[in-house]
Amino acid sequence: MEVLRAESLTKTYGQGASAAHALRAVSLSIEQGSFSAIVGRSGSGKTTLLNLLGGLDTPTAGRVFCRGQSLYDLPQRQRDAFRRRHIGYVFQFFNLIPEFTTLENIRLPAYLDNRNPDDDLVAEILEKLELADKIDRYPAELSGGEQQRVAVARALAQKPDILLADEPTGNLDRQTGCKLMELLHFSHRYFHQTILLVTHDMELARETERLLVLSDGQLINDWKGEVL
Ligand SMILES: Nc1ncnc2c1ncn2[C@@H]1O[C@H](COP(=O)(O)OP(=O)(O)O)[C@@H](O)[C@H]1O
């Protein structure tokens, strides 16, 4: 089943001679339960594409459908609400709230959405991500690796239809970056989480099931399930 679809997504910054064509009519479809990577050089349009897919920006042309709902046909407030409910993010800098404990950080998105967190799921995530004994700690009292686990736990606890990650390993050393990738692979296997990862690191991208290559705002390759 399809969870996310882009149709001729186009984004142009500025106008006339100085216009930057960040995305040129990109179309793609993401299947439920898949783990895909978007790769491309710096400036190829990866962040622009991911933000548009996640409802965080507005396209110049084209559409995005999440579970059949056209994101940019929704008024801003409804789109924000839809996004919170259906789309999860892992940011490069984990964006944990320093005044909140591990458990509070993980439960926060549900509260923002006027829902009660699914505490059975939260407990399972805490156990599987080896955070159960860290629930009362503040981010400053956690190691970098623990902070990234909290950020992933927070996203998983929302049971998003898709988890989007924009170069989550970008500011990490190789070893910590590998741990984060292991965590994403675990989330995919164990929680059947659909994941779309943006990276410029070909080695990390090759570990996923599907590789989408962006170049100069265009999707120039789409490999699925082949040995690369
Ligand atoms: N807010 C903006 N204003 C003008 N140009 C932008 C803006 N954001 C991105 N761009 C341009 O769009 C292109 C794609 O950028 P981006 O999506 O950030 O690429 P990537 O994430 O692959 O490095 C680049 O040429 C960049 O300079």
Ligand SMILES: [Mg+2]
């Ligand atoms: Mg980027």
